[in-house]
Amino acid sequence: MIVGIEGKVIKKEPTFVHIGTGGLIYEVFVSLNASSAIEKDHIRLHTTHIVREDGEMLYGFLDINEKKMFDRLIKLSGVGPKVAMAICSTFKPEEFVKVVHERNISKLKKVPGIGPKSAQRILVELDEFDIGEHAPLSSAHNEAMMALESLGFKKEQIQKVLATCEAADTAGLVKEALKKMQKI
Template sequence: MIVGIEGKVEAREPTWLHLNVGGLIYEVNVSLNTSNTVAGKEQVKLYVTQIIREDANLLFGFADRNEKKMFDTLLKINGVGPKVAQAVCSTFTPESFAKIVAAKDVALLKRVPGIGPKAASRILVELADFIVDGSTAEGSAAADHQEAVMALESLGFKKEAIRKALAGESGDTATLVKAALKKLQRL
């Protein structure tokens, strides 16, 4: 699996780059935000999500780690494919997207090409706990909460049950998971 790519820009358009990496030229799909970040640079380094399908092997590149996280998180939602996720990344920065999710702003999310009212609502429900990586104490607490949610989901618990179990809990990831497991055991 390819997770990063560094190379010389051979050709560019707003939504893709051709990168020469040791003599091989790769087409990397990029959001408009990433395209603006790497504009004018001859040598670029990108974080990559590789999508392998029956008919294609696609690379999606990101200049920012949080933008890659946003893209990968969106792909996990039923009905959201790579092109829609790329459109969201082109429309919003990770920070503004986190604010939209926190505010549950359906109208703003519907502005993204390819997202209607149903898809916008589904995205907001599925990503209720989306946060961007930050170094503040508040961001750290939110990151611990998000990690606890992901750990409990990987154990097979439903999102709604996890939300109820974590309500009012605080602490690091391990403390949150232990407290939630105690509550979930009683449900």
């Protein structure tokens, strides 16, 4: 699995870049936001490597949060890499979190390839993943959340408590959250 690529920009188009590294040239699909931010001849991208029976594709991201957004979107039913990349091209990650939080179907319909039914389905499915108001959480927060859920606490309660916790590691977050939940 290719999780990143670093090299010389050989060719740049609005939706892809060719990156030369180690004697090979890779075609990496990028969002319009990432493409417009690429100004150097030498870049490093976070990548999602998709292998299908008809080929292999690399999708590249300058911003790790944009990659997380893309990875989350392609897991939704009816959303493939092209639609996910169109969403990434239309919204920056923090803007998209706001669209989901507000359940703004009209803004989501502005994405090419998304109609009213698709927009509604995407918002419903993303609500189940609970993106919330904030940017994607750290792995420690996600691990703490799973640990607390396995102990039987409700997701809403866990989110409220974890938002007030100051620890940086998983164990510290779980201990701090448990102490605060005892007081509730």
